[in-house]
Structure formats: C-alpha cells, structure tokens
Amino acid sequence: xxxxxxxxxxxxxxxxxxxxxxxxxxxxxxxxxxxxxxxxxxxxxxxxxxxxxxxxxxxxxxxxxxxxxxxxxxxxxxxxxxxxxxxxxxxxxxxxxxxxxxxxxxxxxxxxxxxxxxxxxxxxxxxxxxxxxxxxxxxxxxxxxxxxxxxxxxxxxxxxxxxxxxxxxxxxxxxxxxxxxxxxxxxxxxxxxxxxxxxxxxxxxxxxxxxxxxxxxxxxxxxxxxxxxxxxxxxxxxxxxxxxxxxxxxxxxxxxxxxxxxxxxxxxxxxxxxxxxxxxxxxxxxxxxxxxxxxxxxxxxxxxxxxxxxxxxxxxxxxxxxxxxxxxxxxxxxxxxxxxxxxxxxxxxxxxxxxxxxxxxxxxxxxxxxxxxxxxxxxxxxxxxxxxxxxxxxxxxxxxxxxxxxxxxxxxxxxxxxxxxxxxxxxxxxxxxxxxxxxxxxxxxxxxxxxxxxxxxxxxxxxxxxxxxxxxxxxxxxxxxx
Amino acid sequence: xxxxxxxxxxxxxxxxxxxxxxxxxxxxxxxxxxxxxxxxxxxxxxxxxxxxxxxxxxxxxxxxxxxxxxxxxxxxxxxxxxxxxxxxxxxxxxxxxxxxxxxxxxxxxxxxxxxxxxxxxxxxxxxxxxxxxxxxxxxxxxxxxxxxxxxxxxxxxxxxxxxxxxxxxxxxxxxxxxxxxxxxxxxxxxxxxxxxxxxxxxxxxxxxxxxxxxxxxxxxxxxxxxxxxxxxxxxxxx
Numbered sequence: 232x233x234x235x236x237x238x239x240x241x242x243x244x245x246x247x248x249x250x251x252x253x254x255x256x257x258x259x260x261x262x263x264x265x266x267x268x269x270x271x272x273x274x275x276x277x278x279x280x281x282x283x284x285x286x287x288x289x290x291x292x293x294x295x296x297x298x299x300x301x302x303x304x305x306x307x308x309x310x311x312x313x314x315x316x317x318x319x320x321x322x323x324x325x326x327x328x329x330x331x332x333x334x335x336x337x338x339x340x341x342x343x344x345x346x347x348x349x350x351x352x353x354x355x356x357x358x359x360x361x362x363x364x365x366x367x368x369x370x371x372x373x374x375x376x377x378x379x380x381x382x383x384x385x386x387x388x389x390x391x392x393x394x395x396x397x398x399x400x401x402x403x404x405x406x407x408x409x410x411x412x413x414x415x416x417x418x419x420x421x422x423x424x425x426x427x428x429x430x431x432x433x434x435x436x437x438x439x440x441x442x443x444x445x446x447x448x449x450x451x452x453x454x455x456x457x458x459x460x461x462x463x464x465x466x467x468x469x470x471x472x473x474x475x476x477x478x479x480x481x482x483x484x485x486x487x488x489x490x491x492x493x494x495x496x497x498x499x500x501x502x503x504x505x506x507x508x509x510x511x512x513x514x515x516x517x518x519x520x521x522x523x524x525x526x527x528x529x530x531x532x533x534x535x536x537x538x539x540x541x542x543x544x545x546x547x548x549x550x551x552x553x554x555x556x557x558x559x560x561x562x563x564x565x566x567x568x569x570x571x572x573x574x575x576x577x578x579x580x581x582x583x584x585x586x587x588x589x590x591x592x593x594x595x596x597x598x599x600x601x602x603x604x605x606x607x608x609x610x611x612x613x614x615x616x617x618x619x620x621x622x623x624x625x626x627x628x629x630x631x632x633x634x635x636x637x638x639x640x641x642x643x644x645x646x647x648x649x650x651x652x653x654x655x656x657x658x659x660x661x662x663x664x665x666x667x668x669x670x671x672x673x674x675x676x677x678x679x680x681x682x683x684x685x686x687x688x689x690x691x692x693x694x695x696x697x698x699x700x701x702x703x704x705x706x707x708x709x710x711x712x713x
Numbered sequence: 714x715x716x717x718x719x720x721x722x723x724x725x726x727x728x729x730x731x732x733x734x735x736x737x738x739x740x741x742x743x744x745x746x747x748x749x750x751x752x753x754x755x756x757x758x759x760x761x762x763x764x765x766x767x768x769x770x771x772x773x774x775x776x777x778x779x780x781x782x783x784x785x786x787x788x789x790x791x792x793x794x795x796x797x798x799x800x801x802x803x804x805x806x807x808x809x810x811x812x813x814x815x816x817x818x819x820x821x822x823x824x825x826x827x828x829x830x831x832x833x834x835x836x837x838x839x840x841x842x843x844x845x846x847x848x849x850x851x852x853x854x855x856x857x858x859x860x861x862x863x864x865x866x867x868x869x870x871x872x873x874x875x876x877x878x879x880x881x882x883x884x885x886x887x888x889x890x891x892x893x894x895x896x897x898x899x900x901x902x903x904x905x906x907x908x909x910x911x912x913x914x915x916x917x918x919x920x921x922x923x924x925x926x927x928x929x930x931x932x933x934x935x936x937x938x939x940x941x942x943x944x945x946x947x948x949x950x951x
Contacts, residue, residue, distance in 0.1 A: 530831075537829055538912060548810065557812055572881060573907055576920040600811045604911040611915050676914070 238435060248427040256420065263412040267405050274401035275380065279344070282382055285315055285394050298388065302328050316351065316379055316395035324391070330354055331393070339391050341383045348378040348398050378402065437466045445473075453481050486550055494543060498536065505532045542675040549601075549682040561602055563593040563639055563706065567628050570606045574614060581618040584625040585610070593630050593637045595706045597687045605683035608676040609641045609702045617645030617699065637706040644699040654693040654700075680704070728752045728773040728843050733763030733789065734805065735781050743776070746832050747839075760784025767793055772800050774842050776835070779806035779817065787820040794821035801842035803835070814910060833944035837896040855890040858950020860929065860937055862890050871933055881906065882925050889938065889948040898945035922946055 292304040305317040309330035318329035324339045326332075334351035381395025437460075444457045456477060457470040512525035571587040578585035610626065617624040626643045648654045657677055680702075681691040689706040730747055732754055734740040740756045747754040755772075757763035760781040767775055767789070775793075779786040790802050804822040806813060814825045824838050855862045859872040867883060869876045878886065884906050889897060899918040903909050926938045939947045 533829075538914075541912075545810070557815065569907065569909075573909075573913065573917050573921075574915075576924050577915055577917045580920050598811060600910060603909050607909075607911070607913055611913070614915070 243434070248423065248430060252420065252423045252427065255423065256416070259412075259416045259419070263409060263416070266412065267408050270408060271401050271405045274404060275398075278380060278396045278398070278401065282315070282380075282394055282396055286382060286384070289392070289394065293386070298386070298390070301386075301392075305329055316353075316381060316393065316397065318391075318393040318395075319386075320391045320393075322389040322391065327390075329393070338381070339383060339393065342385060344382050345380050345395075348380050351377060351379050351395075353377075441466070441470060441473075448477065453477065453484060483551055486547065494540075497539065501532060501536050501539070505529060505536070508532065539675060542679050546675065546679050546682045549686040558596050558598055560594050560709075561597040561599045563595060563602065563630055563637060564589045564591065566599065566602045566606055567630055567639065570603055570610055571628055573607065574610050578614045578626065581614065582624060583614050583618050584623070585614065586625065586627050588627060588629040590630075593632065593639075593706075594709055595637065595687065596709060597706075601683045601686065605680040605704070606639070606641075608680045609704075612676055613641050613643040613645070613700070613702070617643040620645040621698065632708060635708045637708050639704040639706065640701055641704075642696045642699060642701040644696065647695055647698055647700040648693065649695070654695070657693055677702075726843065728839070729771070730754045730774050730776060730839060731757065731763070731767055731770075731772045732776045733757045733760070733767070733781060733786065734776070734778040735759060736778075743832075743835070747836070750836055752839075758782075760786065760789050764789045764792060767800065768796060768798065774839050775800050775802045776839065777802055777804055777822070779804055779808065787817065787822075790821040803838055803842055805830070805835075811910065831943075833896070833941075834898050834900060837898045837901060837945060840895050841892050841897065841901070855887070855893070857890055857893045857948060858935075858937060859933075860890070860948075860950060862886060869929070871929055876928055878925070878928060881921070882928065885921060885925055886929065886948075889946065893948045893950075896941050896944050896947050901945070 289301060289304060293301040296303075302319060305319065305328060308314055309317045314330060316329070316331050318331040318334075319327050320339055321327055330353055332352045332354045335349040338345060338349045378398040379395045380398060381393050384392045384394075386392055440458050444455060448455050456474045459467050459470045459474070461467065508525060508529055512522060512529075517525075567587050567589050571585055575585050606628075610628065613626040617626060621644050624644060626641065629640050629642075631638050631640075648657055677691075684691040684704045684706070687706055689704060692703045692705070694701045694703065730752055732740055732743050732747075734743065734756070735758050737758070740758070744754040744756055755766065757766050761783045763777065763781065764784065775790075777786040777790060781789070786804060786806075790804070793800070793802075801823045802821065803824045803826060804817045805826055805828060806817065807828045817825045823842055826835060826838060853864050855864070861870045862883075863869075864887065869878055869883065869886060885902065888902065888905050899916070900912075902918050902922070903913065922938065926936075929938065930936055935950070937948055937950050939949055941947050
C-alpha cells in the first residue's frame with residue numbers, strides 16, 4: 232500500500248497537482264493577508280476620521296468656554312456608552328480627567344497621532360492601584376487592556392489632551408475575515424488533496440496497463456497492442472500512436488524476415504552453381520582456353536549475384552521507407568523519353584517497335600534515378616517477352632492524367648500473363664512464372680519497380696492487354712503540376 | 714594470377730597512384746594489377762596514414778575507400794581539399810545508393826565506384842581521372858585522326874565529310890573523343906551520357922555504340938571506335 236502510494240506520488244499527474252496545490256496555497260495565503268490588512272486599514276481610516284471630528288468639536292468647545300467647558304464636554308461625552316477615549320493630563324502626565332484609567336507608558340509624550348496602537352484601561356475595568364504604576368517606566372502590562380489609537384494634543388496651558396478610539400471593532404473584523412479565509416483555504420486544500428489522490432490513482436492505473444502491455448510486447452508478442460479506452464484523452468492518443476508504431480515495426484520485422492528468407496533461398500542457388508562450376512573446372516586436366524571460359528562464366532555468375540543482391544537491398548530499403556533518397560521535381564514525360572531513347576536501339580535490334588506516346592509534362596515529386604530504373608526494368612521486361620512472340624511485336628509507353636492521378640502505362644503484345652492470380656503474384660519478390668524461367672533475370676525487376684513506385688506514393692498494377700501485358704504505374708498528381 | 718586484366722590495354726602515360734584501402738588483400742591485388750597496367754601504386758591502410766602521405770606527396774590520382782579505420786575516407790578527402798590539394802579522387806564504397814554517391818561527390822570526390830567492382834572498371838576510371846590527361850574540357854573542337862567534332866556548331870566530320878548524328882549520339886561521340894585513347898566502360902557511358910547510375914541489365918549501351926560506329930565508320934577505311942574486350946570502348950584513330 233505504501234509502495235503504491237509512493238509510486239502514485241511519482242506520477243506526473245500527482246507531481247503536477249502537487250505543484251498546483253502549492254502555488255494555489257501560496258496565492259491564497261497572500262490573498263488572506265492582503266484582504267485582512269486592506270480591510271483593517273479601511274476601518275482604521277474611519278476611526279481616525281471619527282477622532283478628527285471629535286477633536287474639532289472639542290476645539291470649538293475650548294474656543295467658546297476655555298478649559299472648563301472643554302473638561303465639562305469631555306466628562307459628558309465620556310459617560311456615554313461606547314464612548315471614545317478622552318483624557319486630560321497635566322504636563323507631568325498625571326491624569327486629571329477623562330475615562331481612561333491607565334495606558335502604556337510614553338503615549339502621552341507623543342505629539343499628534345500615535346504611530347501604532349497602544350494598550351489602555353478604562354475606569355472601572357481594573358484595580359485603581361495600578362493607575363499610577365502604569366504610568367511609571369517599567370510598569371507591567373495591564374490585564375484588561377484594550378488597543379486603541381489616539382491623537383495627543385498640547386493645550387495652550389501645557390495641559391495634555393488625548394482623544395482616541397478603541398480598536399476592538401476592526402480587530403474583531405480582522406479576526407473574523409482571517410478565520411473565514413483560513414477555513415475556506417483548508418477546505419480547498421482538502422479538496423485538492425482528494426482530487427490529487429484520485430487523478431494520480433487513475434493516471435497510475437492507465438500507465439500500469441500500458442506498461443503491462445508493453446512488457447508483453449517486449450517479451451516477443453509483437454501482435455499485441457496497447458489498450459485504448461475510447462476516452463479520446465492523451466493516454467488514448469499516445470496508445471494509438473504507439474500502436475501505429477508497433478504496426479510499422481511489425482511490418483518492417485516481417486519484411487526483414489522475408490528478405491532473409493529470400494536471400495537464403497535465392498542467393499544460395501546461384502552460389503551453389505558458382506561453386507560447382509569452379510569445382511568442375513578444377514577436376515581433371517583441361518586446356519587453358521577451357522579454364523578461361525570457366526573463369527569468365529564464374530565472373531558472369533558473380534556479377535549476376537551482385538545484381539540480385541543490390542536489387543534485394545534496394546527493395547528492402549525502399550519498402551522500409553527510411554531511405555533518404557533525395558526527392559526533387561521530376562517530369563515523368565522526360566523520364567519516359569529518356570528511357571525509351573535508351574532502349575529504342577536495343578528493341579529495334581530484336582525486332583520490337585518501342586514507342587512512346589507522351590504529350591505535355593507530368594511533374595511529380597520524386598527521384599529521377601529511381602523512376603528511370605523502375606521504368607527501364609519494366610520496359611526491359613516488355614521488350615524481352617514480346618520479342619519474337621507475335622508478328623509485329625511492339626511496346627507502347629503512354630502517360631495520361633486522370634483525375635488527380637498520373638497513369639504511366641507500358642503495354643506489350645507478347646504472351647502476357649493470362650491468369651489473374653499469376654498476374655497478382657508476378658510483382659512479388661523472386662516470383663518468376665514458369666513461362667519466364669527460360670529468360671535471364673533475377674526475378675526482381677518488377678518487385679523493384681513496384682517498390683520504387685510505392686516509395687513515390689503510387690502503385691503498380693498488372694493487367695491483361697489482350698494480347699499481352701500492361702503494367703500501369705499510378706503516381707499521385709501534384710497540384711498545379713503540368 | 715599471372716595476368717591481371719590491366720595487361721590487355723597498357724596505357725602509355727604511367728601514373729603515380731595512392732590507394733587508401735584497409736582490406737589488405739584487395740589493396741595488394743590493386744597494387745599488382747595497377748603496376749601491370751604500367752602505373753606505380755602506393756598503399757596506405759588507414760585514413761590517418763593515407764591523409765599524411767597524400768598531403769605530403771604528389772600523386773596523379775587517389776583511390777580512397779570510404780570506410781577506413783582511424784579516419785573515414787570522406788573526411789580525408791574533405792581535409793585534403795581544404796588544404797588546397799586538387800588531386801583527382803576515386804571513391805570506393807560498399808554503399809551504392811543514390812544519396813551515398815551524392816554525399817561522396819559533395820565531399821570532394823571526383824568519381825564514385827561501388828564495391829564489388831571489376832578491375833577494368835576501376836582502371837578505366839582512374840585513367841580518365843588522371844589530371845595530366847584532363848585538359849580537353851576547354852577545347853571547342855575535338856580531333857582524332859580524320860574525325861572532327863565541333864562542340865559549338867554540333868557538327869561531326871570525318872575526312873571533311875559531314876556526318877549527321879542524333880543529339881544523344883553526338884553526346885556519346887563527344888564523351889568518347891574527350892577521352893580518346895582511353896578506355897571508357899559501359900557504366901561510364903551510361904553515367905556521363907545518359908546520367909543514369911543503375912544497371913540497365915540488357916546491353917543497351919552496346920547497341921547505341923554500334924549504331925554510332927556504323928555512322929562514323931561506314932564508308933571509311935579505318936576503324937576508329939574499338940571494343941576493348943572485357944572492359945569497354947576506346948576511340949583511337951589509326
């Protein structure tokens with residue numbers, strides 16, 4: 232339980248809410264102090280105003296009737312319930328009149344407003360004996376003391392007059408406000424703690440389920456996926472992305488496995504052939520010219536091996552999609568013209584008419600080298616298979632726009648691939664249909680072309696040309712291209 | 714191995730070549746084959762040593778493997794270039810993708826050859842790179858015997874008689890004549906005339922060359938465009 236709580240404290244959610252709670256508490260405390268001091272200051276201001284009015288009234292009384300009237304007025308006012316503080320003392324500080332029995336030492340020596348509240352005692356509230364003592368230096372604090380502020384004035388005859396007001400009311404108000412705020416703050420802290428606890432627990436649960444699932448995946452079950460609750464929150468988004476990533480890893484993994492299988496299968500066969508040839512050449516006595524032939528055949532065989540190997544690597548690299556082949560704007564019309572121009576003499580040599588039907592420009596984002604290679608692989612195939620297969624063998628390369636696609640079609644009138652299922656299989660790696668076994672080649676030409684087209688975001692399809700075969704490369708059209 | 718392929722077409726200008734290659738066997742084979750072709754080859758087995766030698770001595774061509782111990786080939790080339798060393802460099806690499814080639818050439822290499830390679834291919838490229846041979850870029854008219862190619866007016870004459878060529882045939886002949894007397898391989902032609910670096914499987918280049926040959930040799934006494942067995946072609950008058 233404790234370990235679990237510790238783990239919960241460590242969650243990001245818990246840390247974040249703790250941080251927010253702390254910030255909130257600091258703000259709330261500052262707010263309490265600000266509010267109370269502000270309201271206290273307001274009340275003090277009011278109190279001072281009241282005192283000022285009082286002093287003005289007393290001043291009028293003094294002007295009209297001198298000291299006797301002043302004293303009388305003070306005596307009268309001092310007796311009223313909840314009265315202000317009045318005090319008249321002689322220059323030595325001895326209290327002569329008023330309703331104050333004693334007060335903090337030194338207050339009467341002030342001229343003007345008391346800078347801070349002082350303690351005092353009214354008549355009848357404490358023992359009379361303390362009266363004198365309080366006014367002497369070093370006197371002990373009074374028991375039933377109250378706080379007040381006052382203004383101390385010197386009368387023309389050196390008498391001291393003090394008019395003040397008790398601070399009880401503002402102080403009480405301050406306490407009430409402070410208590411209310413503290414209570415509210417406490418409640419909020421409690422609420423935040425509860426929310427923190429539940430949020431933290433929920434986050435921890437989700438994280439735990441994700442960790443558990445990923446542990447399973449790491450154990451080797453790559454088909455497993457992280458849980459998605461359907462809440463659409465950040466955890467779901469994260470899980471969905473991670474799942475997509477796992478899917479990608481799975482595909483790559485599968486591709487890698489297939490490549491290694493294919494390498495094992497299709498490189499071992501020619502390697503064996505190579506080895507056998509060398510062995511056969513060594514066995515028995517031969518003429519130098521025969522050795523030479525054997526060696527030349529060996530080199531030709533290794534060249535073919537290298538070619539196959541390069542094609543496998545390239546297909547894997549393209550299919551994996553992490554190839555950083557540089558991409559520029561490529562005009563497919565130029566690519567077609569270049570490749571047709573490259574192959575035209577060779578086609579003519581074997582009696583195949585190679586024609587391009589290209590009009591306008593068809594710009595895509597791509598790699599000229601790769602597109603040229605895909606095109607040349609398909610054209611090469613078309614020439615090979617149509618040569619001698621019909622009366623007027625011909626290969627037509629055409630380019631057209633349909634909707635937002637660019638269709639590059641290479642059609643021949645050779646034997647084609649009559650069976651639909653065979654056509655589907657023909658672009659798979661190393662698939663060489665029975666009829667084509669007699670033709671040289673790695674069996675990778677179409678697969679490589681397909682990988683290249685897919686790298687460009689397009690697709691490659693085979694269809695019947697009746698007679699013959701049509702290879703269609705569909706590229707996404709660029710906006711405003713052409 | 715009493716006969717390296719280089720022996721078949723010994724070249725008249727002997728070159729001094731530095732081979733920076735860590736594979737001992739491959740390096741020894743290269744040294745032997747290059748010397749049989751009439752050149753002097755020195756070896757360096759790692760990047761640091763190779764850089765030190767290339768930086769302090771004068772070579773006609775450097776053959777640099779891309780992946781070397783202690784210091785990789787591209788950084789060796791880049792530093793040589795930054796020291797003002799302009800010796801032509803042929804990069805050897807097991808990496809052969811389009812981008813790898815581009816990075817190699819951008820680092821200061823002059824040509825790029827993917828492993829595994831045929832020695833005849835390497836030799837042809839090294840000889841074409843030879844800096845003492847490469848001055849023809851600025852000439853406007855190439856002449857080889859009675860064959861004449863004007864790069865400005867795009868005309869070709871043999872023995873004063875004008876020969877009409879397709880634009881690509883013209884570029885093919887232009888490249889062959891620029892390297893007249895040197896072997897050029899099919900791959901070099903595909904790279905330099907068609908700007909493609911892939912393997913076209915079928916011998917499409919041969920057909921183009923034989924067409925060109927038909928045009929520049931038909932009706933004339935002597936052949937000028939020779940096939941070099943196991944290597945490529947060579948344009949040579951007489």
